[in-house]
Amino acid sequence: xxxxxxxxxxYLKASIQSMLDQTAPPADxxxxxxxxxxxxxxxxxxxxxxxxxQLFQIVPLEKNGGLGPALNEGMKYCKYSLIARxxxxxxxxxxxxxxxxxxxxxxxxxxxxxxxYEFDGEVTNIVAVRKCPERxxxxxxxxxxxxxxxxxxxxxxxxxxxxxxxxxxxPLFEDYDLWARMLKLGYRGYNIQEPLLYMRxxxxxxxxxxxxxxxxxxxxxxxxxxxxxxxxxxxxxxxGLGQAVICILPxxxxxxFYRKVLRS
Numbered sequence: 001x002x003x004x005x006x007x008x009x010x011y012l013k014a015s016i017q018s019m020l021d022q023t024a025p026p027a028d029x030x031x032x033x034x035x036x037x038x039x040x041x042x043x044x045x046x047x048x049x050x051x052x053x054q055l056f057q058i059v060p061l062e063k064n065g066g067l068g069p070a071l072n073e074g075m076k077y078c079k080y081s082l083i084a085r086x087x088x089x090x091x092x093x094x095x096x097x098x099x100x101x102x103x104x105x106x107x108x109x110x111x112x113x114x115x116x117y118e119f120d121g122e123v124t125n126i127v128a129v130r131k132c133p134e135r136x137x138x139x140x141x142x143x144x145x146x147x148x149x150x151x152x153x154x155x156x157x158x159x160x161x162x163x164x165x166x167x168x169x170x171p172l173f174e175d176y177d178l179w180a181r182m183l184k185l186g187y188r189g190y191n192i193q194e195p196l197l198y199m200r201x202x203x204x205x206x207x208x209x210x211x212x213x214x215x216x217x218x219x220x221x222x223x224x225x226x227x228x229x230x231x232x233x234x235x236x237x238x239x240g241l242g243q244a245v246i247c248i249l250p251x252x253x254x255x256x257f258y259r260k261v262l263r264s
Contacts, residue, residue, distance in 0.1 A: 035064030068167030118201035
């Protein structure tokens with residue numbers, strides 16, 4: 001988990017607690033402080049560490065460097081091969097890790113994801129469902145044009161991520177970029193076809209996916225997928241230009257498109 005100064009303390013507390021309440025709880029909990037934190041956030045972390053000093057590793061970074069670099073740094077401290085990703089404002093369902101571990105044990109997978117419930121305000125206010133393709137062949141096919149995994153709830157094998165080069169500089173697409181490189185190396189993935197996590201998805205989430213700057217980053221990444229052989233020129237035009245058009249829509253229209261077309 002990575003946390004930065006603008007996170008709300010109550011969100012961080014609920015997120016950590018949801019992982020501690022797992023039916024298969026973590027044996028090692030690494031939290032990276034991506035730059036200096038507020039006293040309120042620091043208090044939340046120190047309270048959890050005081051209660052379970054053998055479980056928590058708090059890794060402070062001098063300045064904010066973004067999610068990808070923070071996760072790379074945190075991975076260095078992880079004691080075990082299997083890593084469960086968690087964002088500091090989401091809530092995992094109680095059997096999330098148990099179900100992902102079962103998939104990891106039953107299949108030859110380096111990546112195991114699942115479905116997320118997107119909510120706004122309270123977890124009872126579900127505004128969308130993001131379901132990803134189940135089997136490896138379907139995942140490879142979707143990767144040509146859309147992110148085939150839900151990053152906030154991923155479980156992956158540390159050595160596979162490291163062999164693929166970890167998270168690299170690809171602003172706003174670090175996770176998709178990592179999956180593409182792992183798939184290119186032949187690593188297999190699977191998505192559990194049921195909700196495993198509640199993800200916050202207010203207006204700000206859709207606002208971050210708009211604007212000319214985001215469109216330029218999207219096109220740059222789509223071109224990289226084409227050069228890697230993950231997608232074709234046709235995929236580049238369909239997915240890249242389509243995403244660019246969505247980026248320049250008003251936020252209300254972009255939000256409606258995501259929820260009505262790209263979500264369940």
